Amino acid sequence: MTDTIVRRHPERADYEREAIDAILDEGLVGHLGFVAGEQPYVIPMLYARAGDTLYLHGAPASRLLGTLADGAQFCLTVTLLDGLVLARSAFRHSLNYRSVVVLGEGRAVTDRAEKLSALEALVEHVLPGRSADARAPSDAELKVTDVIALGLEYASAKVRSGPPIDNRPDLGLPVWAGELPLAMAVGDPIPDPKCSVPEPAQLRSYRRGLR
């Protein structure tokens, strides 16, 4: 296997699985990279973690999932933006973030039970508890849904947090320096016009992560 991408800032690398899992579970969408010909593609995709496995799903005709199921190399990257880092010098501006890079090969999920539990995990990743409410996939729906599993053996995390790090001579400049925190905000639910079912309580308390 190739090495991971954490090279320029080794002090920011954190290979511990606990940190990796926390980032993957807080994130909603990952960016999946794959190669077709010599061209790399990067596609935003929903994913879900179940233990040591990530699951992706899609339509069988999609080029992407066909490529993954054939055992080609992929890269799934999940990034959480935590804030702007505003330094006194343009050069030292940065972003606070937590990201995970997963490298490896895809495995097509063909076992019916694993496929059903992967699809349940995907719904639960979006909204915990939702799979108990929503109608489960029919056989016809299962047939037109491909599920791909990815292992977490070659996953690494990278985190930047805290204030800017200016060069000492810049500290006296009359420029405000610090952080501007960013997070995901959740708005008020918008019911489907055709829906008369009361709004479930879980929507008003929805959060990604602890923030």
Next chain:
Amino acid sequence: MTDTIVRRHPERADYEREAIDAILDEGLVGHLGFVAGEQPYVIPMLYARAGDTLYLHGAPASRLLGTLADGAQFCLTVTLLDGLVLARSAFRHSLNYRSVVVLGEGRAVTDRAEKLSALEALVEHVLPGRSADARAPSDAELKVTDVIALGLEYASAKVRSGPPIDNRPDLGLPVWAGELPLAMAVGDPIPDPKCSVPEPAQLRSYRRGLR
């Protein structure tokens, strides 16, 4: 050039430059895909648009920028998450989002004036007005910063918005259906502990996009 990735849901494709520019300008970080050996990598990167050009920057020793400057193929994807789409069936769950995929080759920026204006665009992309306050890059800083330009000739946008689309037989199920909007929230500025300069007014009104 290869075609773009918009295949499965052509009704969601929007190739108009205006829509592409709006998404690129609202986004903060893109996910850049490149290939090293047979392995695709996907890295979160700050970018900035200046007319028909995207600029990226990084350290000269990074594998990524070296690859791009050599004219290899890349893919930069920017995704804005707008909400959860909660359908009555698990199968019809989705996400509302706006994304742009840019395919092409990188060009190393060596002209000093273009390099300086690219770095200014990157700071302005993070926080409009900031480049007037922060100390501009020194010659030494310029030397250790690589800048790569990417054209927008092969850019495409993809958007999903609105309520879930359930199958007719599912409409009567006793399951709440609708959207849960998501957006980027901005917190209170956190001054650098070593900073005694008053907070600039622009921080309290900072927003990405119109939301």
